[in-house]
Structures are given as structure tokens and as C-alpha cells.
Amino acid sequence: EVQLAESGGGLVQPGGSLRLSCAASGFTFSSYWMSWVRQAPGKGLEWVANIKEDGSVKYYMDSVRGRFTISRDNAKNSLYLQMNSLRGEDTAVYYCARESSGWRWGQGILVTVSS
Amino acid sequence: DIVMTQTPLSSPVTLGQPASISCRSSHSLVHSDGNTYMSWLHQRPGQPPRLLIYQISIRFFGVPDRFSGSGAGTDFTLKISRVEPEDVGVYYCMQATHFPYSFGQGTKLQIK
Numbered sequence: 001e002v003q004l005a006e007s008g009g010g011l012v013q014p015g016g017s018l019r020l021s022c023a024a025s026g027f028t029f030s031s032y033w034m035s036w037v038r039q040a041p042g043k044g045l046e047w048v049a050n051i052k053e054d055g056s057v058k059y060y061m062d063s064v065r066g067r068f069t070i071s072r073d074n075a076k077n078s079l080y081l082q083m084n085s086l087r088g089e090d091t092a093v094y095y096c097a098r099e100s101s102g103w104r105w106g107q108g109i110l111v112t113v114s115s
Numbered sequence: 116d117i118v119m120t121q122t123p124l125s126s127p128v129t130l131g132q133p134a135s136i137s138c139r140s141s142h143s144l145v146h147s148d149g150n151t152y153m154s155w156l157h158q159r160p161g162q163p164p165r166l167l168i169y170q171i172s173i174r175f176f177g178v179p180d181r182f183s184g185s186g187a188g189t190d191f192t193l194k195i196s197r198v199e200p201e202d203v204g205v206y207y208c209m210q211a212t213h214f215p216y217s218f219g220q221g222t223k224l225q226i227k
Contacts, residue, residue, distance in 0.1 A: 035216070045156075045164065045207055047216040059214050095163055099211065102169045102176075103154065 002026040004096045004106030011112045016086050022079040022096030022106060030054070030074040033099040036081050038092035039108070046092075049081065050099065063089075086113045117142050119208050121219035127227045134195040136222045138208030143188045145212070152211040155184055155193045158221075159204040167206075168193065200226065 008020040020036070035050040049060045049070040058070050069082040079096055093108040118141040128134045136155075144151045155168040166175045168184035171191060181196040195202055203226055208219040 044221045045209070045218040047218070050216075061215050101150075101152075101173070102166050103209075103211075104166070105163045108163050 002098065002104045004098065004104065006094060006096050006106045006109035009094065009109035009111045011114065012086055013115050014087060014113055016113070017082070017084045018086065018111060020081040020083065020094055020096075020109060020111070024077045024079065024096075024098070027098065029072075029077040034070075034072060034079045035097045035099055035103075036070060036079075037095045037097055037105075038090075038111075039095070040089070040092045043092075048094070051079070083111070086111075088113050116215055117144070117210055117213050117217050119210055119217050119219040121206075121208055121222050123222060124220060125223045125225065127225045128198045129227050130200065131197050134198050134202075134224060136193045136206050136208075136224075138186075138191045138193070138219050140189045140191075140210055142213065144210050145188065151187070153186070153191055154209045154211070155182075156207045156209060157202075157204055158207065162204075164207065198224070198226070 003025045005023045012018050033050055036048040038046050038048050051058045051070045051072055055072050067085045071080045091113045093110050095108045096106040098104040120139045122137045144153045151171050153171050156164040157167050158164045167178050167182050172184040183194050185192050203224055205221040205223050207221050210217055
């Protein structure tokens with residue numbers, strides 16, 4: 001069974017940093033593109049970034065490019081999102097997702113940016 | 116960037132009656148590989164999104180056959196043949212053909 005478990009969320013002050021992790025199991029992690037998608041409280045879904053199977057290609061949404069870094073460790077079946085210079089508008093539930101014809105989603109982890 | 120526009124944004128429906136949600140993209144979602152990476156998701160309050168339909172019309176594992184997807188190019192539709200109580204929540208269309216990927220605003224399905 002495909003499982004994706006996010007961790008590392010919490011409360012951080014504006015300008016601070018946080019690193020999210022996503023532990024994958026139940027599939028061959030190194031064979032899939034992976035994405036981070038977020039959802040601000042009471043709002044819709046917003047794609048944040050993704051990374052190719054081998055980590056060689058990465059894409060970001062405009063508002064996080066230069067502040068967020070997506071990475072992966074295929075030996076550990078793990079996906080990461082390093083978030084720096086955090087702003088209030090980054091407050092959201094962050095979902096890890098496996099890309100494929102049928103996307104699979106984690107349960108999500110809350111990140112709150114507030115003083 | 117591709118803009119995904121859903122209509123309606125709110126849909127009150129009667130149990131057992133059909134429901135339909137439309138999604139229009141600002142550009143064709145046909146990928147260079149010939150596939151159209153357009154999906155429908157369902158989200159209940161406090162829950163992660165759940166995939167219903169992918170590549171326009173393919174139902175995901177375990178999705179009841181009362182859900183169906185159709186369309187092509189820029190215009191897509193999700194239909195529920197007979198609404199059940201568990202169908203309430205927000206429905207999103209999503210495109211993963213072009214970067215950045217994008218979602219519709221969401222359509223809230225409520226029972227009358």
C-alpha cells in the first residue's frame with residue numbers, strides 16, 4: 001500500500017526556516033516524480049514544487065523560488081522541502097504527493113508562520 | 116500559467132439526484148506525449164484530497180461508478196449520476212500537463 005507521511009511542521013516566526021520531510025513506502029520511490037502541494041486555511045490547493053526521479057530536475061512556483069528548496073534521498077525513500085525566509089502567506093497544510101497518472105497524497109502537515 | 120476555472124463554485128443538490136461540475140483551462144491540456152493530465156479530486160473537511168478521476172475519464176481504484184469524467188482540450192466535466200451523503204465536500208480539477216501545475220478554485224457540493 002502506498003503511504004506518504006509528512007513531518008517537520010510547526011510554528012515558526014516570519015523570516016525563519018523549517019524543513020519538511022516526507023517518508024514514502026509501499027512503492028519504488030526512485031521511480032516517481034514527487035511534488036509538494038499546499039493549502040492555506042480555508043483556501044484551495046496550490047502546487048509548490050516538484051522533483052524528478054533522480055533529483056536532477058526541479059520546478060518551483062514563482063512565490064517560493066529562491067526561498068524553498070526541494071530535495072530527495074532515494075536511499076532513504078524520503079522527500080524534503082527546506083523552507084527559508086518564511087512569510088505569513090506560507091501558512092498552510094503542506095502535502096507530499098507522488099506524481100503518476102493517478103496522484104497519491106499524504107495526510108499533510110501544518111506550517112504556521114506567525115510572531 | 117494555466118488557469119483552471121470551475122463552475123459552479125457551490126452546488127446544492129438533492130440526494131439521489133445527479134450533479135455536474137465543469138472545469139475550463141486557459142490553454143489546451145494535451146501533453147506532447149499525447150496524454151491529457153487532467154484530474155478530479157474530492158476533499159472532505161479536515162481530510163487530504165482524494166483522487167477520483169485521472170486523465171480526464173479514468174476512475175481511480177475504488178471510486179464508485181456513479182462518478183464519471185469527460186471532456187477534451189480545454190473543457191472538462193465531472194458528473195455524479197446519483198449523489199450520496201458521502202459525496203459532500205469540495206471538488207477540485209487539476210492539470211499536470213504544464214508547469215506550474217494548477218488547480219481550480221474548488222466546487223462545494225452540499226445537500227439541499
